[in-house]
Amino acid sequence: MELLRNISQQPTNSNRMYEPNQPGSCELRRKRTEDHGHAPAEMSKIITDPATGKCYCRGKVLGKGGFAKCYEMTDLSTSKVYAAKIIPHTRVSKPHQREKIDREIELHRVLHHKHIVHFYHHFEDKDNIYILLEYCSRRSLAHILKARKVLTEPEVRYYLRQIVSGLKYLHEQEILHRDLKLGNFFVSETMELKVGDFGLAAKLEPAGNRRKTICGTPNYLSPEVLNKQGHGCESDVWALGCVMYTMLLGRPPFETTNLKETYRCIREARYSLPSSLSPQAKQLISSLLAKTPEDRPHLDHILRHDFFSQGFVPERLPASCCHSAPEFHVSSPAKSFFKKAAAALFGGKRDKVKYYETLNKLTKEEEEIYKLRHDLKKTVISQQQQNKQMTEVRKGLPPTTRDTIRLIVRGSLGSCSSSSECLEDSTTGSVAETITSVLRGCLENMPKGEPNCSNLQWVTKWVDYSNKYGFGYQLSDHIVGVLFNNGTHMSLLADKKTVHYYAELGQCSVFSTSDVPEHFVGQVTVLKYFAHYMEENLMDGGDLVSQPDTHMPRLYLLQWLKSDRALMMLFNDGTFQVNFYHDHTKIILCTQREEYMLTYINEERVSSTFRLSSLLTSGCPADLRQRMEYSLNMLLQRLEP
Template sequence: GGFAKCYEMTDLTTNKVYAAKIIPHSRVAKPHQREKIDKEIELHRMLNHRHVVQFYHYFEDRENIYILLEYCSRRSMAHILKARKVLTEPEVRYYLRQIVSGLKYLHEQEILHRDLKLGNFFINENMELKLGDFGLAARLEPLEHRRRTICGTPNYLSPEVLNKQGHGCESDIWALGCVMYTMLLGRPPFETTNLKETYRCIREARYSLPSSLLAPAKHLIASMLSKNPEDRPSLDEIIRHDFFLQGFTPDRLSASCCHTVPDFHLSSPAKNFFKKAAAALFGGKKDKARYFDTHNRLAKEDEEIYKLRHDMKKTSITQQPHEHRTDEEIQPLITTVAKPGALPETKQTGDSIRMIVRGTLGSCSSSSECLEDSTMGSVADTVTRVLRACLENMPEGDSIPKEQLTASFQWVTKWVDYSNKYGFGYQLSDHTVGVLFNNGAHMSLLPDKKTVHYYAELGQCSVFSAAEAPEQFISQVTVLKYFSHYMEENLMDVSSVP
């Protein structure tokens, strides 16, 4: 800080490690300087909260003042962001929850931090965040008695502080908005080439929100960075915001998150599934803007998903599997799918569901490439949200509707992942074989082994004979047959496993 240096100190009698803040007397020779240190000690020593750096003890000798604090081995959020450049939304939620918790405790003690920034958020061995550095902290005063001094870090100062109206709880909320913005985008919202322009932008609350940010994050940042302090949300309102309620928040983070992007899925099967889903939903393109645009479009499709309550019929779980359909039964279905506009209402409303069912691999050439475009957490959020909407909006059915075609339950019995070259192949319980190609196409061979369905685009199906495939599809049909033969000859049907 301005007066002190911090050292790692070990108590040799207990081997307990402390962070020792050492302040030379020469640096606080003036009365107002010593008063500042005494005030920091007075405020900090009374605090006791999980997300506030613990104050243990202080003493002094002829040369220095020593303050013993909780040791945070992972250093600060500033160090993490320097290594990572930007953080994922799940990480931001994880850290912000802890900041809000610690800040709420301070405000309940009628203490303002007045210098919230990444460098003052410390991370311990267990990746828990602690609010620290109370050098500028002050007691909360009534509006008419607030000091008009300008103090804090320039990029995080609020308009009312710059206008010498004093610090309030709302000023800490403003700084929290700057912190959230910085975590997500890697730079403060009002950073410019000179301080005068920075202050002008702050006074006007003028900043940009890139299209890459999702709507809930944009809304929360905008509310915290409201020019009028009274328009900013309370800490309770922040934690109840859609940004927290609708998104995945990890219970804990690995220490590797200090320098690498986290993978929030523990199990390999789940991890692989969401890699495939990432490519299916977002196309696997190395274009962050396109990824977020697609994600936002999916959010807008929620209304279409809800319309499914009138378009989908819930099959009774007591229904027994039937024999495979005959060629005569399959043919009307092929005809219906092949005719554009045959399903004028359900085509539109079912697109989101078909996207999940289709599950194409997009254009990813490898699983790792998919991860460059989206985090596992954001993909999981999207998949879970779509599936949950389907389940919640399917009307109850006591019996099978008369108009519904008799259908048997289907499940995946075999699969093979060859996405390093061709794609992902699978076989269903009715012996339909499908391949999700790396170029984003989906081709399936029906149980009759004669009819092929080809999906190049969402909702657009071409139907043709496997023996008379159009020239442009011959190579893919060959791969499809190869997958079919390989699974038939080499893989065990999971339904036969005891």
């Protein structure tokens, strides 16, 4: 809401503006004249709704806008506090001014969403119009940023996730906000963000019928709005990019000392991305601030970006974040032990003695785990050195797949479990060789052309924390697995009560989360943490679901590999999955009833499943074929001697 921001606290050039000779410019000139003239009559402290007889007590000023002021206002019968937007009739005496207020009321009153400032009631008396809105005691993000200067990336993820949620709701109602900025994002007592100020909001019109009025806040205007092409959903997305940039760096991306230069920078989409930003943050900002509207991501795609999927998103922020940077810790009743155990099991040195003193003595299994971790470390380093030397792929593949792929190879489990669905000789190498042979055979014999679903198990969420502990993932049947840096694997079944532990494939230990062997406490703590993190912070990757399996999990990770473009995962039963970062598409190849099935999940997270035998006769779309070729390329690099 326009009046909840304090104009004097906004950055340079950040006040809402209207282009000269457009509707609205006279209001700002008139306001300045009135402000320098005689003061209006003092408003009463007690305000009565003529229609209901309810009495309200007017409190302190919360903010000012072009037409109005916003006050705290308390219902004297219930003690409920509102943010009241109070507009003098003298400020909206002309028909088009009154129409603007009526339009704002009509748009806002029907909105009901947890991340939209709630509209409660409106009334008027002989002097003023009163709009009663949800009271946000932490004020706005503009106030928070003024105190903090910059925000941390986890905080920005937290706020952006809520802004996108509210904005998506608005766009679904075919409403454009048209003035997204820090001063219009309000923060409740519980640190929940609410999108407000619908003074410039408008119904979405077809491209040809859009009003060409240049309205909004100078630093947040999009190129198409400046060029009088009208305001669409993409213009709100552009403003979102400006908001993200401002939160991370403390200044808008196009701010200059000269308004004409600011507009020139906006039209050219010319701004700087400091090295202090993470690569994921830079990538997301660049996509949001794409010069061409069609090149900006849809709201549905924003939260699937690596900036969110590969970074910590807090569930809640403490109120102290309003004035000081937060400290994020792992929330666990066994936090102190967790740190010692994790450090000892996964690479720490100084805490190792303390950990084993806690356990009193080393068991044989602990010795084996330690040796395995040590051996794995040498193996991974050796594999990485080999992969760095690879500069081209095998001959015979199409030119589109000849990009240099730098693989990071992780995982060491190497033989099959007792599951009847496993391959006969399911070492990591044999799984990769089998999949390579099948995939290459399909591609070499498949015609070009355009060509449905089993209870498929696949990875819906994943998190790479291998710099400390390992690689975590969640399957479509809600089993959570972790392939630890020491080469061991744990699965937490869908019942959240049963753990399966593999020191080696074919050697499975089963125990309850309520009765964890002492020497597994550290790893189980990590497993639970991964499960909680993915459940709370990551979105599912597609529309396929599987029935939860509370018995022996048939699928667990043997090895994962990363390139610049994709993540590849190999599983014990021969399932092979590749996730592509840039568009979040996925390929899953698996055997079902002794037949190979290939599932493709597209950018819209919609899945299609094909028999490999049918692809050999019918062919497949070009985008799928391209991804199959890249996946084969990754496998070939994995097998390169």
